[in-house]
Amino acid sequence: MNKENEGSVSNDNTDTNDNTSTINNTPRRDILIVPHCILNPLTRVNGLGYARNAAQRLLQISKNIIQLPCPELLYFGDKRWEVTQDQLEIPNYRRFCRKLARPYADTIAILHKQGLTIHLTGISKSPSCAVNVTTIGYRGGLIKNANPEHEHVMGNGIFTQELLKLLGEMEIETETEIECEDVSI
Numbered sequence: 675m676n677k678e679n680e681g682s683v684s685n686d687n688t689d690t691n692d693n694t695s696t697i698n699n700t701p702r703r704d705i706l707i708v709p710h711c712i713l714n715p716l717t718r719v720n721g722l723g724y725a726r727n728a729a730q731r732l733l734q735i736s737k738n739i740i741q742l743p744c745p746e747l748l749y750f751g752d753k754r755w756e757v758t759q760d761q762l763e764i765p766n767y768r769r770f771c772r773k774l775a776r777p778y779a780d781t782i783a784i785l786h787k788q789g790l791t792i793h794l795t796g797i798s799k800s801p802s803c804a805v806n807v808t809t810i811g812y813r814g815g816l817i818k819n820a821n822p823e824h825e826h827v828m829g830n831g832i833f834t835q836e837l838l839k840l841l842g843e844m845e846i847e848t849e850t851e852i853e854c855e856d857v858s859i
Contacts, residue, residue: 703789703790703791704735704736704738704790704791704792704793704849705736705738705739705740705782705785705790705791705792705793706732706735706736706738706739706740706793706795706852707739707740707742707778707782707792707793707794707795707837707848708732708739708740708741708742708795709742709744709795709796709797709800709803709854710741710742710743710744710747711744711797711803712728712729712732712741712795712797712854713729713739713741714741717744717747717752719746719754719755719756720752720753722756728854731854732795732852732854735793735852736793738790740778740781740782742775742778742803742833742837743774743778744802745767745770745771745774745802745803745832745833746762746801746802748770748774749767749770757801757812758801758809758810758811758812758824759801759808759809759810759829759831759832760810760811760812761801761812761814762801762802762832763832767832768832768836771802771832771833771835771836771837772836772839772840774833775833775836775837775840776840778837779837779840779841779844779846782841782846783841783844783846786844786846791849792841792846792847792848792849793848793849793851793852794834794837794838794848794851794852795851795852795853795854796830796831796834796851796852796853796854797831797853797854798853798854799826800831801831801832802831802832802833802834803831803833803834804829804830804831804834804853805830805831805834805851805852805853806828806829806830806851806853807826807827807828807829807853808826808827808828808829808830808831809824809825809826809827810824810825810827811823811824811825812824
């Protein structure tokens with residue numbers, strides 16, 4: 675989790691262990707929007723690790739969670755290779771991500787109207803689901819000639835970009851952006 679944002683989501687008058695306010699015993703008024711692999715690491719590229727203890731750390735912030743789908747699993751399947759944002763930067767993948775994000779943006783809008791604070795969570799260095807740092811590079815070509823060089827740059831993943839565009843069109847801002855560190859990239 676990004677240390678800068680880690681403290682910004684706590685609320686002094688809430689008990690994070692039971693997700694209710696210590697003042698009037700009402701449910702917390704915030705919700706975490708999390709990438710699929712935070713709660714289900716089996717959807718990750720074969721060989722990648724998982725964000726250790728991320729789910730437990732996030733549950734300390736809020737037990738109200740929306741688990742987003744994994745766009746890469748649904749688009750490429752479970753036998754896919756690791757890619758960077760450069761490979762995903764094609765119109766059809768963007769359209770796919772936007773279509774996939776639409777019902778989640780609608781759900782977030784409904785909850786936002788109820789007064790919930792939205793906390794967007796991402797996977798550090800993910801080409802699809804990053805909220806702070808994504809991965810670029812690779813030039814394409816034959817796998818046996820692949821140039822494994824890539825770099826990490828500030829930015830959102832493509833799925834995150836499309837979700838944020840939809841939320842922006844609905845005039846919904848996220849309160850914080852939390853990035854879970856990836857153990858393998």
